[in-house]
Amino acid sequence: xxxxxxxxxxxxxxxxxxxxxxxxxxxxxxxxxxxxxxxxxxxxxxxxxxxxxxxxxxxxxxxxxxxxxxxxxxxxxxxxxxxxxxxxxxxxxxxxxxxxxxxxxxxxxxxxxxxxxxxxxxxxxxxxxxxxxxxxxxxxxxxxxxxxxxxxxxxxxxxxxxxxxxxxxxxxxxxxxxxxxxxxxxxxxxxxxxxxxxxxxxxxxxxxxxxxxxxxxxxxxxxxxxxxxxxxxxxxxxxxxxxxxxxxxxxxxxxxxxxxxxxxxxxxxxxxxxxxxxxxxxxxxxxxxxxxxxxxxxxxxxxxxxxxxxxxxxxxxxxxxxxxxxxxxxxxxxxxxxxxxxxxxxxxxxxxxxxxxxxxxxxxxxxxxxxxxxxxxxxxxxxxxxxxxxxxxxxxxxxxxxxxxxxxxxxxxxxxxxxxxxxxxxxxxxxxxxxxxxxxxxxxxxxxx
Amino acid sequence: xxxxxxxxxxxxxxxxxxxxxxxxxxxxxxxxxxxxxxxxxxxxxxxxxxxxxxxxxxxxxxxxxxxxxxxxxxxxxxxxxxxxxxxxxxxxxxxxxxxxxxxxxxxxxxxxxxxxxxxxxxxxxxxxxxxxxxxxxxxxxxxxxxxxxxxxxxxxxxxxxxxxxxxxxxxxxxxxxxxxxxxxxxxxxxxxxxxxxxxxxxxxxxxxxxxxxxxxxxxxxxxxxxxxxxxxxxxxxxxxxxxxxxxxxxxxxxxxxxxxxxxxxxxxxxxxxxxxxxxxxxxxxxxxxxxxxxxxxxxxxxxxxxxxxxxxxxxxxxxxxxxxxxxxxxxxxxxxxxxxxxxxxxxxxxxxxxxxxxxxxxxxxxxxxxxxxxxxxxxxxxxxxxxxxxxxxxxxxxxxxxxxxxxxxxxxxxxxxxxxxxxxxxxxxxxxxxxxxxxxxxxxxxxxx
Numbered sequence: 001x002x003x004x005x006x007x008x009x010x011x012x013x014x015x016x017x018x019x020x021x022x023x024x025x026x027x028x029x030x031x032x033x034x035x036x037x038x039x040x041x042x043x044x045x046x047x048x049x050x051x052x053x054x055x056x057x058x059x060x061x062x063x064x065x066x067x068x069x070x071x072x073x074x075x076x077x078x079x080x081x082x083x084x085x086x087x088x089x090x091x092x093x094x095x096x097x098x099x100x101x102x103x104x105x106x107x108x109x110x111x112x113x114x115x116x117x118x119x120x121x122x123x124x125x126x127x128x129x130x131x132x133x134x135x136x137x138x139x140x141x142x143x144x145x146x147x148x149x150x151x152x153x154x155x156x157x158x159x160x161x162x163x164x165x166x167x168x169x170x171x172x173x174x175x176x177x178x179x180x181x182x183x184x185x186x187x188x189x190x191x192x193x194x195x196x197x198x199x200x201x202x203x204x205x206x207x208x209x210x211x212x213x214x215x216x217x218x219x220x221x222x223x224x225x226x227x228x229x230x231x232x233x234x235x236x237x238x239x240x241x242x243x244x245x246x247x248x249x250x251x252x253x254x255x256x257x258x259x260x261x262x263x264x265x266x267x268x269x270x271x272x273x274x275x276x277x278x279x280x281x282x283x284x285x286x287x288x289x290x291x292x293x294x295x296x297x298x299x300x301x302x303x304x305x306x307x308x309x310x311x312x313x314x315x316x317x318x319x320x321x322x323x324x325x326x327x328x329x330x331x332x333x334x335x336x337x338x339x340x341x342x343x344x345x346x347x348x349x350x351x352x353x354x355x356x357x358x359x360x361x362x363x364x365x366x367x368x369x370x371x372x373x374x375x376x377x378x379x380x381x382x383x384x385x386x387x388x389x390x391x392x393x394x395x396x397x398x399x400x401x402x403x404x405x406x407x408x409x410x411x412x413x414x415x416x417x418x419x420x421x422x423x424x425x426x427x428x429x430x431x432x433x434x435x436x437x438x439x440x441x442x443x444x445x446x447x448x449x
Numbered sequence: 450x451x452x453x454x455x456x457x458x459x460x461x462x463x464x465x466x467x468x469x470x471x472x473x474x475x476x477x478x479x480x481x482x483x484x485x486x487x488x489x490x491x492x493x494x495x496x497x498x499x500x501x502x503x504x505x506x507x508x509x510x511x512x513x514x515x516x517x518x519x520x521x522x523x524x525x526x527x528x529x530x531x532x533x534x535x536x537x538x539x540x541x542x543x544x545x546x547x548x549x550x551x552x553x554x555x556x557x558x559x560x561x562x563x564x565x566x567x568x569x570x571x572x573x574x575x576x577x578x579x580x581x582x583x584x585x586x587x588x589x590x591x592x593x594x595x596x597x598x599x600x601x602x603x604x605x606x607x608x609x610x611x612x613x614x615x616x617x618x619x620x621x622x623x624x625x626x627x628x629x630x631x632x633x634x635x636x637x638x639x640x641x642x643x644x645x646x647x648x649x650x651x652x653x654x655x656x657x658x659x660x661x662x663x664x665x666x667x668x669x670x671x672x673x674x675x676x677x678x679x680x681x682x683x684x685x686x687x688x689x690x691x692x693x694x695x696x697x698x699x700x701x702x703x704x705x706x707x708x709x710x711x712x713x714x715x716x717x718x719x720x721x722x723x724x725x726x727x728x729x730x731x732x733x734x735x736x737x738x739x740x741x742x743x744x745x746x747x748x749x750x751x752x753x754x755x756x757x758x759x760x761x762x763x764x765x766x767x768x769x770x771x772x773x774x775x776x777x778x779x780x781x782x783x784x785x786x787x788x789x790x791x792x793x794x795x796x797x798x799x800x801x802x803x804x805x806x807x808x809x810x811x812x813x814x815x816x817x818x819x820x821x822x823x824x825x826x827x828x829x830x831x832x833x834x835x836x837x838x839x840x841x842x843x844x845x846x847x848x849x850x851x852x853x854x855x856x857x858x859x860x861x862x863x864x865x866x867x868x869x870x871x872x873x874x875x876x877x878x879x880x881x882x883x884x885x886x887x888x889x890x891x892x893x894x895x896x897x898x
Contacts, residue, residue, distance in 0.1 A: 011876075024893045044811055044871045051813075059811035158870075284866075296869035299876045311893045317864045324868035333868045362493055362508040364500075394873040395844035399851050401867055406855030415766045417733075418850055419773035419782045420745035421607075422493050424843040427460075427748045444473045444760045 003028040004309050005091055005106035007081045007245065009038035010136075011295055012276025012302035013112030014063065017073050019306025027310060030074045030104055032081050032093060035138045039063040043295040045134060046159065049143060050166035060137065076104070084109065084249040086269050108271045108309050111251075111259060112302065113242040115277035115293045120154070120235045123214035131215060131233040134163055145170045146231035152176075152220045154212055155237030156183040158325045161195065163234050164204050165327055175205040175228050177220070179237065182208055184332065186340075187386045188372045190353065191332055194388040198330040239293060241278045254280045256291035263315040265305040273309060275301035284318040284405065285337055285383060286345040292319055322401045324394055331393035335401040336384030339374050348377040352437045356430045358392035360422035367391035373400070373410075373434035380409040382435070392425070399431050410435040452477040453758050454540055454555035456530045456694065458487035459585075460744055461725025461751035462561030463512065466522050468755025476759060479523045479553055481530050481542060484587045488512040492744040494583060495608065498592060499615035509586065525553070533558065533698040535718050557720045557758050560700075560708060561751065562691040564726035564742045569603070569684050572663035580664060580682040583612055594619045595680035601625075601669045603661055604686030605632040607774045610644065612683050613653050614776055624654040624677050626669070628686065631657055633781065635789075636835045637821045639802065640781055643837040647779040688742060690727045703729045705740035712764040714754040722758060724750035733767040733854065734786055734832060735794040741768055771850045773843055780842035784850040785833030788823050797826040801886045805879045807841035809871035816840035822849070822859075822883035829858040831884070841874070848880050859884040 004020055006013045009031040017031050031038065044060045065075040076093065082101075083092040091104040117133035124131050129152075132142045143163075145151065149172040153164045156178035168174045176199065183192040183199075183206070196206050211223045212233075219230035241258035252268035254260035259274040261267055263282070267274050276298035280289040297319055307314035324333035342349035351374045359366040369389040375382050385400040387393050403413050413435035420427055428436070453469055455462045458480040466480050480487065493509045514524040525542065531550075532541040540553040566582035573580050578601075581591045592612075594600065598621040602613045605627035617623045625648065632641040632648075632655070645655050660672045661682075668679035690707035701717035703709035708723040710716055712731070716723050725747035729738040746768055756763035773782035791798035800823045808815040818838040824831050834849040836842050852862050862884035869876055877885070 023890070041809060041811070041871065041876075043869075044809055047812065047871055054813055055811050294869065296867070296876045300864060300866075312891075317861075318866075320866040322866045322868050324870045324873050326870055326872045331873065335866070335868065360490060360493055362490070362504050363496060364503055392843075394841075394868050395847055397868045398844055398848050398878070402848050402851040402857070402865055403855070405861065405865055406852070406857055408851070408855055412766075412854065415749060416851055416854055417749075417767075417769040417771045417784070418745070419771050419784065419843050419846045420492075420743070421773045421775055422490065422496055423775045424773050424780065427490075427745045429847070441472070442761075 001026055001028055002107040003105060004030065004108050004110070005104050006031045006110040006112055007091065008112035008114055008276070009033040009075065010040060010042060010114060011298035012305065013110065014039035015299045015302030016110050016112065016275060016306035016309060017068065018071070019303050020310040021071055021073055023307055023312060024310035028074070029072070030076060031068070032076045032079050032091065032104065034078065034080050034096065035136055036077050037061055037137050038065060038075065038077065039068065040137050041295065042135065042137070045137060045140060046162035046166045049134070049140065049163065050169050057137065057140065081245055084245055086249055086272070109273065110305050110309055111246055111267065111272065111274040111278055112276045113245060113278040115239040115241050117235060118238040118240055120212070122212045125215045125217055127217045128215040129219060129230045129233050131235050133235050134159060135239070143234065145172050148231040149173055150219070150230045151232045151234060152228050152230040153234045153236055155235070156206070157236065158323070160236035161199065161325060161327050163236055164199060168202055168204050175207065177210050177212060177222065178206065178208045179211050180208065186338060187334060188338070188353065190370055191372070191386050191388050194330065194370065195327055195332050198327050202328050241291060241293070243278060246274065246278070254289050256280050256289055258291040260289070264308050264313070265301055265316060273305045275305040281316070282318040284320055290319065290321065292321055294323060320401055320404055322397060324397060330388065330390055332388045333393050333397040334384070334386040335397050336382070336404045337374060338384055338386065342374055342376065342383045347383055349374050349383060350377045350438060352434050354430065354434045354437065356433045357426055358389060358430070359424060360426050363422045365391060365423070369393065369396055369430045371396060371430050371434050373431070373438060375410045375438050380411060381407055382410060382413055385431070392430070396430050399429065410438040414439055450475055450477055451556040452554060453479065453557050453559070454553050455480045455559040455561055456540065457561035457563055457725070458482040458524065459489060459491060459563060460747035461754065462559065463488035464748045464751030465559050465561065465724060465755035465758060466517065467520070468752050469759040470520055470522055472756055472761060473759035477523070478521070479525060480517070481525045481528050481540065481553065483527070483529050483545065484585055485526050486510055486586050487514060487524065487526065488517065489586050490744065491584065491586070494586060494589060495611035495615045498583070498589065498612065499618050506586065506589065530694055533694055535698055535721070558722065559754050559758055560695055560716070560721065560723040560727055561725045562694060562727040564688040564690050566684060567687040567689055569661070571661045574664045574666055576666045577664040578668060578679045578682050580684050582684050583608060584688070592683065594621050597680040598622055599668070599679045600681045600683060601677055601679040602683045602685055604684065605655070606685065607772070609685035610648065610774060610776050612685060613648060617651055617653050624656065626659050626661060626671065627655065627657045628660050629657065635787060636783060637787070637802065639819055640821070640835050640837050643819065644776055644779065644781050647776050651777050690740060690742070692727060695723065695727070703738050705729050705738055707740040709738065713757050713762070714750055714765060722754045724754040730765070731767040733769055739768065739770065741770055743772060769850055769853055771846065773846060779837065779839055781837045782842050782846040783833070783835040784846050785831070785853045786823060787833055787835065791823055791825065791832045796832055798823050798832060799826045799887060801883050803879065803883045803886065805882045806875055807838060807879070808873060809875050812871050814840060814872070818842065818845055818879045820845060820879050820883050822880070822887060824859050824887050829860060830856055831859060831862055834880070841879070845879050848878065859887040863888060
């Protein structure tokens with residue numbers, strides 16, 4: 001009976017274990033997990049932070065260790081994988097409760113070690129506010145809002161803005177410090193500006209173009225010299241793939257810094273797979289490796305890895321970098337390439353920015369959607385989109401993500417047969433309005449001929 | 450200077466006029482419209498009926514005759530086209546205010562005559578409740594809720610259920626009479642059942658499998674003999690394309706009963722186009738003509754017709770029959786073919802029905818989506834979908850409408866890179882959950898080999 005060992009059991013690891021179990025009941029499957037909890041939604045943690053009563057911690061857990069055990073998956077919780085011996089086909093482990101070491105032999109191995117926050121690059125005053133990160137469910141208790149209610153969030157990416165909203169909704173004074181001149185700076189200016197305005201409208205102070213110099217007893221000192229009072233500092237400026245185990249075992253690391261995998265999630269070592277935040281993906285438009293540590297990508301990769309661990313032959317067809325972030329009900333989403341990214345990848349990007357209503361303009365609930373659409377001039381293929389608004393953003397981006405996946409042109413998108421009724425959409429959905437503007441219009445003779 | 454005459458100015462006609470004007474400023478463009486108002490959203494009328502203060506009548510009008518005139522479009526309002534003389538290139542018209550007749554010569558002609566309600570097939574008692582239809586903006590005053598507050602709606606299609614909701618929300622007692630055994634009977638049972646349950650939950654009585662025998666002084670008598678008190682009867686059981694003008698001119702009518710057009714919206718007569726509810730469409734999956742009198746189809750066809758009237762060479766790429774209907778916040782939507790339609794069209798349909806949450810299951814606002822997905826067994830291409838639920842139905846159907854448009858397979862849909870964040874969607878969107886279930890899963894050896 002083949003023995004499968006999976007290191008990491010949050011998203012990709014848990015999904016792979018479940019998939020392998022369902023696909024092949026004869027396998028022995030062992031999941032090694034550092035924390036007590038596994039199979040949880042890491043993306044849900046900021047929402048639990050904001051609404052611990054409505055969304056209790058236990059709700060984030062899709063399956064407990066006991067439930068996985070009942071499905072015949074052996075869970076080694078509070079156990080750390082310390083080394084992989086490829087020749088011996090074994091993982092050396094340490095029990096974090098008792099310190100005992102042991103060996104987990106494997107026929108096939110999955111690395112689902114995830115990602116870890118980058119250590120703060122500034123000096124931390126031991127007498128100052130705690131500097132915490134919000135990534136694992138085990139982090140949550142350290143991240144609860146302080147009594148004094150002053151929080152500095154360092155980093156304006158998705159986790160940073162979600163956490164800033166959570167603290168603000170709990171009544172804290174919140175300052176968000178972003179190193180770049182703008183939030184979501186890789187997207188068109190109007191997108192980041194809209195997100196920033198929304199955060200500020202809710203009383204969050206945003207300091208862009210700024211870095212933390214050090215923490216001090218009373219808070220955070222910026223490079224500018226300004227001191228911001230804080231009783232808690234949430235460090236949300238960057239994560240890195242956890243590749244130490246793979247590197248030590250001689251498994252190839254890709255150009256992005258994450259573990260290199262082929263379409264079957266196979267690493268450079270025979271019988272060793274990687275999936276989730278520790279692994280690279282292939283971008284469908286550029287055909288280049290990218291590192292996109294996102295929950296849905298982890299789950300899709302985990303499913304492919306699980307299928308293949310079970311003896312199947314599944315392929316992961318790549319990613320478009322689709323994502324969506326919520327700030328106080330304003331949604332910001334993107335898919336595919338920006339114009340700059342498209343240009344770098346060798347396309348000839350053309351773009352348009354439109355603002356159009358999410359529903360028939362006379363209906364209550366209609367909200368403006370701002371959409372930036374990018375296409376390739378010669379082929380007319382849609383390449384990317386970014387959108388911001390209070391209604392219909394997920395739908396807008398999902399239509400375009402599906403269109404880009406399929407290689408549709410602006411002509412196709414302009415003519416798509418989408419679901420229209422006044423309470424749900426305008427006659428021409430926003431992607432169609434934008435696509436129509438990108439269609440070349442040959443000049444017609446004034447005579448009408 | 451070429452002279453364009455457009456008969457009908459609601460959706461397709463108004464869109465064509467605006468498109469032709471923008472594309473070719475040198476044209477003379479004349480729109481002939483029976484009613485005083487044009488360029489309005491017919492789909493918005495039930496919402497105006499329900500909320501006349503929030504959505505006043507004027508808000509439904511995208512452009513008034515004056516506004517069109519300022520853009521150089523001549524509007525002949527309250528004028529009826531009575532005959533088309535193809536040889537003479539002229540439309541004979543009658544002014545409905547003064548009875549004067551006239552002639553509108555044309556170089557190119559667009560028929561955008563729309564559709565009309567089918568006359569009630571039952572005896573109407575002149576002393577009984579008024580029997581009205583709700584199709585044109587001019588109908589609205591006759592359709593206002595009666596003081597006594599008892600309305601019978603005949604017909605359980607989109608207009609019927611939207612009107613029933615409107616009357617109910619205005620406090621009327623509402624009975625809906627449907628000839629077939631189920632609402633939306635062409636869709637899977639669970640869809641129509643959910644819509645019916647929602648209407649009933651809001652106090653609307655639904656009588657299926659039943660027809661009106663006649664109206665009587667106090668209301669409506671059914672074939673069963675039951676009399677339902679009513680002071681207003683809304684007849685919403687069927688419409689027909691308005692093809693009389695075309696037929697009389699010898700223009701070809703298609704197998705569906707609507708005006709036959711090619712991809713350029715050209716009729717059988719040289720220089721004569723048709724678009725909107727009076728014209729056929731081509732179904733992209735079956736490549737057969739269908740008649741789909743829907744507002745968004747009318748607008749898309751109108752755009753193509755307008756481009757070609759102006760001397761362009763646009764093609765209408767066809768339809769998928771996508772639609773969405775709202776009943777008290779519950780959405781019902783469909784796209785593509787049902788299993789029965791797919792079978793008739795020569796496909797080998799396989800189907801699945803799933804219920805899965807619209808957002809991460811732990812998030813407030815997550816609602817179940819019931820989705821029926823149909824695919825073709827040999828090619829694995831997605832063929833159709835129907836969905837019902839309170840959240841995310843438009844998004845679900847639009848993802849699938851885009852996928853079907855592009856010819857994607859269940860494998861593609863299962864792996865799409867969509868926008869995931871807990872407040873907006875689950876890790877695997879409902880179309881992906883359903884598509885995954887339709888992927889063939891070859892049996893894996895228990896040994897894992």
